[in-house]
Amino acid sequence: MPTGLLNGALLGLLAVVSALSLLIVGNRLVRRHRQRRRERIVAPVRGPLLQLLCAEEDEQTELLHRLAEIDRRTWIALEPTLTALLGKVAGGARTALVRLYELRGAAVDAVADLSSRSAARRGRAAQVLGQLRHRPAAPSLCRLLADHDPEVRLAAARAQLPAHIQARHARHPDVEQCQVDRVLTRGPERRHPVLHGRDLVTALGQFERHQIPDVRVVVGYQDMSHYSSCDSRDSWARERR
Amino acid sequence: MAALRAARENTVDLALLDIRMPGMSGLDVCRELRAAARTATLPVIMITARSQEADVEVGFAAGADDYIIKPFSPRELSSRVTAVLNRVER
Numbered sequence: 247m248p249t250g251l252l253n254g255a256l257l258g259l260l261a262v263v264s265a266l267s268l269l270i271v272g273n274r275l276v277r278r279h280r281q282r283r284r285e286r287i288v289a290p291v292r293g294p295l296l297q298l299l300c301a302e303e304d305e306q307t308e309l310l311h312r313l314a315e316i317d318r319r320t321w322i323a324l325e326p327t328l329t330a331l332l333g334k335v336a337g338g339a340r341t342a343l344v345r346l347y348e349l350r351g352a353a354v355d356a357v358a359d360l361s362s363r364s365a366a367r368r369g370r371a372a373q374v375l376g377q378l379r380h381r382p383a384a385p386s387l388c389r390l391l392a393d394h395d396p397e398v399r400l401a402a403a404r405a406q407l408p409a410h411i412q413a414r415h416a417r418h419p420d421v422e423q424c425q426v427d428r429v430l431t432r433g434p435e436r437r438h439p440v441l442h443g444r445d446l447v448t449a450l451g452q453f454e455r456h457q458i459p460d461v462r463v464v465v466g467y468q469d470m471s472h473y474s475s476c477d478s479r480d481s482w483a484r485e486r487r
Numbered sequence: 488m489a490a491l492r493a494a495r496e497n498t499v500d501l502a503l504l505d506i507r508m509p510g511m512s513g514l515d516v517c518r519e520l521r522a523a524a525r526t527a528t529l530p531v532i533m534i535t536a537r538s539q540e541a542d543v544e545v546g547f548a549a550g551a552d553d554y555i556i557k558p559f560s561p562r563e564l565s566s567r568v569t570a571v572l573n574r575v576e577r
Contacts, residue, residue, distance in 0.1 A: 299561040336558035 287323040291316055295324070298346070299331070299339040306342050314349035321350065329370075332377040344378055353380050360386045365395040372398065376405025491516050494526050501572060503564075506535040506546070514549045521550035530571045534559065 291313060298309040316324070332343050347353050352374070359371035360383070372390055375383040383405075390402035488510045494502060502520065504513035511519075513533055520526040533551040535542070546554045552571050555564060 296561075300565055334557045334559070335561055337560035337562070339561045340558065 284323045287320055291320060291324060298342050299335060303338060310342065310346055310349060313346055329374055329377065347378055353378055357383050357386060360390060365398050368393065369398045369401040372401040372405045491519055494520060494529065495523065499529060501530045501568060503532050503534060506533060506537060514545065517549040517551055530575050532567060532571060
């Protein structure tokens with residue numbers, strides 16, 4: 247091979263590696279900058295939020311109104327933290343967070359976002375509505391089971407699991423999430439969000455005898471599209487367990 | 488890693504560790520804390536979504552003083568922190 251060609255190839259390779267390195271470093275810097283900016287914006291409301299989570303019921307009202315009135319920029323920066331907290335806290339703290347979302351009108355915004363052109367926004371909206379257990383959104387979430395984006399389908403399916411299964415699902419992340427992801431993400435891309443036909447029969451055969459009852463329920467949900475209301479799905483889940 | 492460094496360089500009353508953390512797991516951090524003389528007796532509470540008996544046993548075997556399962560009540564967490572700190576003071 248001529249030396250000139252070899253040198254050119256090496257220089258080209260070096261340029262590609264350098265460009266990729268710069269891209270990775272740049273991406274990390276931007277991400278870190280955004281994270282710090284978000285922390286800076288959220289800092290003044292972290293205290294009241296923690297107070298709200300630990301407050302007695304009669305002490306919550308003032309804190310709730312204070313947090314519900316924060317400006318849009320702060321709310322956008324705070325929302326990922328709130329969404330994460332919804333899945334982590336229980337009892338009065340969870341109730342307070344749900345009330346905060348209601349006061350802010352964020353559930354209504356999330357329902358609107360289910361029709362967004364952005365897959366990320368649709369998925370995030372499904373996640374929020376599922377964690378809020380927002381029943382009026384159930385029909386819209388059912389439609390998202392046929393979304394063209396597999397991540398959105400997954401978020402929509404998880405959002406429709408009954409509360410007690412969502413909680414247990416969160417407690418067995420390594421086992422159950424693996425099972426849910428495995429079944430849901432194998433569905434054909436276009437119409438059917440989940441397994442069907444022979445694949446579904448095979449999957450059910452594999453999982454119906456699973457040692458964790460909730461896995462059996464979760465897997466059974468793949469065939470639940472004909473159940474239109476949450477109540478009928480809940481009763482179906484109870485029967486199955 | 489930053490939390491471990493902070494615990495080694497500063498005076499800390501108690502460590503709250505999630506098992507799933509970026510970099511090092513809470514279990515590894517707990518073992519590291521127990522292995523170092525300066526932090527060997529530091530009270531540690533684990534917070535995790537793992538609720539099976541074996542997971543809890545692993546948490547306590549790593550040296551945790553208490554184990555809280557998500558979803559948890561922040562008020563319960565506060566009570567447990569107080570209880571662990573009171574035990575240490577005695």
